[in-house]
Amino acid sequence: MSGASIAALTADAAAPPGTPEVSVVIPVYNEEPGLAALFARLYPALDALGRSYEIVFVDDGSRDRSVVLLREQFQRRPDVTRVVVLNGNFGQHMAIFAGFEQTRGTKVLTLDADLQNPPEEIGKLVAAMDAGHDYVGTIRRQRQDTLFRRVASRAMNRLRERTTRIRMTDQGCMLRAYGRPIIDALNESRELNTFIPALAYLYARNPVEIEVAHEERAVGESKYSLFDLIRLNFDLMTGFSIAPLRVFSLIGVLLSALSAALVTVLLVRRVLLGSEAEGVFTLFAIAFFLIGVLVFGVGMLGEYIGRIYQQVRARPRFLVQAVLIAEPVRPAAPASGDPRLSASADIRTAVATGAAPPGDAQTHR
Ligand code: UDP
Numbered sequence: 065m066s067g068a069s070i071a072a073l074t075a076d077a078a079a080p081p082g083t084p085e086v087s088v089v090i091p092v093y094n095e096e097p098g099l100a101a102l103f104a105r106l107y108p109a110l111d112a113l114g115r116s117y118e119i120v121f122v123d124d125g126s127r128d129r130s131v132v133l134l135r136e137q138f139q140r141r142p143d144v145t146r147v148v149v150l151n152g153n154f155g156q157h158m159a160i161f162a163g164f165e166q167t168r169g170t171k172v173l174t175l176d177a178d179l180q181n182p183p184e185e186i187g188k189l190v191a192a193m194d195a196g197h198d199y200v201g202t203i204r205r206q207r208q209d210t211l212f213r214r215v216a217s218r219a220m221n222r223l224r225e226r227t228t229r230i231r232m233t234d235q236g237c238m239l240r241a242y243g244r245p246i247i248d249a250l251n252e253s254r255e256l257n258t259f260i261p262a263l264a265y266l267y268a269r270n271p272v273e274i275e276v277a278h279e280e281r282a283v284g285e286s287k288y289s290l291f292d293l294i295r296l297n298f299d300l301m302t303g304f305s306i307a308p309l310r311v312f313s314l315i316g317v318l319l320s321a322l323s324a325a326l327v328t329v330l331l332v333r334r335v336l337l338g339s340e341a342e343g344v345f346t347l348f349a350i351a352f353f354l355i356g357v358l359v360f361g362v363g364m365l366g367e368y369i370g371r372i373y374q375q376v377r378a379r380p381r382f383l384v385q386a387v388l389i390a391e392p393v394r395p396a397a398p399a400s401g402d403p404r405l406s407a408s409a410d411i412r413t414a415v416a417t418g419a420a421p422p423g424d425a426q427t428h429r
């Protein structure tokens with residue numbers, strides 16, 4: 065490799081000058097009563113960080129005066145404020161996606177508009193990113209929600225741990241920070257039903273979880289009904305695992321095996337003792353076996369459909385962290401001959417790291 069310098073093209077390459085370091089994305093849906101309080105705490109908290117920042121508000125089709133308030137705030141602080149107004153109500157996660165597309169920062173945070181995630185905690189997340197983490201999750205200290213929400217959410221956490229490879233202590237807290245490469249990958253994911261913290265986790269290289277404070281909703285009420293929460297958890301489960309489809313293959317195998325055993329028992333019995341109840345049970349055994357085959361068939365279909373489903377989501381399959389390429393050294397003064405033609409200049413070694421096969425993209429925890 066003599067005569068060749070190694071150029072490392074890392075995904076964390078410095079941002080062009082003028083772009084803010086920290087981007088904060090906030091989805092807003094009918095939050096008119098609380099926005100003034102949010103502005104009053106958010107901007108001072110970010111000013112106090114002493115870093116360049118931008119705030120991207122996304123109005124998710126609010127039917128109250130939220131948009132008006134956001135526009136007024138934009139006029140007050142146009143240097144650090146961006147407002148995306150969606151055409152209708154597309155849901156919190158789609159709103160955040162829309163916000164991500166407008167972010168420029170190397171550290172991107174998400175925050176709820178209802179002040180349940182105190183803006184004063186942003187500094188902690190940014191510090192964790194400075195320490196080298198590209199995904200900062202959060203755990204709510206003394207979660208301020210109803211008992212039902214807490215119990216249900218603990219049960220769903222456990223189910224997710226079992227069915228997916230995503231490890232999160234507290235999936236519900238949206239105060240999170242992501243590095244630029246993750247955001248770029250998310251922007252390429254064209255998913256309709258997804259859960260951003262889980263999706264981002266797939267692309268995280270060095271995730272960490274920290275504790276943050278959690279407050280009661282300042283004003284207004286939760287925008288999530290029980291039905292929304294159920295749908296969200298289905299999104300989480302079906303979006304990151306095909307376990308529900310797999311269940312059928314397993315049941316089918318089990319059923320076939322059991323009924324095969326039953327057929328054997330009945331056959332032996334018939335030889336030794338003669339037919340039982342005029343062969344009715346033999347008929348049952350055969351029927352069970354056929355049902356087993358059928359369920360297994362459904363499971364097989366599920367396996368194919370699961371693969372089709374994973375394929376059509378067209379997620380980025382992996383994230384490359386760095387590429388090492390041998391480049392010819394350019395001489396200071398024109399030396400004898402073109403250096404690009406010298407033997408060493410032909411070296412084209414590309415060492416790609418991080419390019420894990422699709423299924424292994426989430427193995428680092
Ligand atoms: N939100 C949104 N679109 C929706 C529902 C909610 O943009 O369809 C926003 C909402 O304005 C808030 C955040 O998502 O900023 C979290 O919503 P909420 O506080 O109602 O959820 P909870 O805290 O009860 O889980």
Ligand code: MG
Nearest residue numbers: 176178180281
């Ligand atoms: Mg809330």
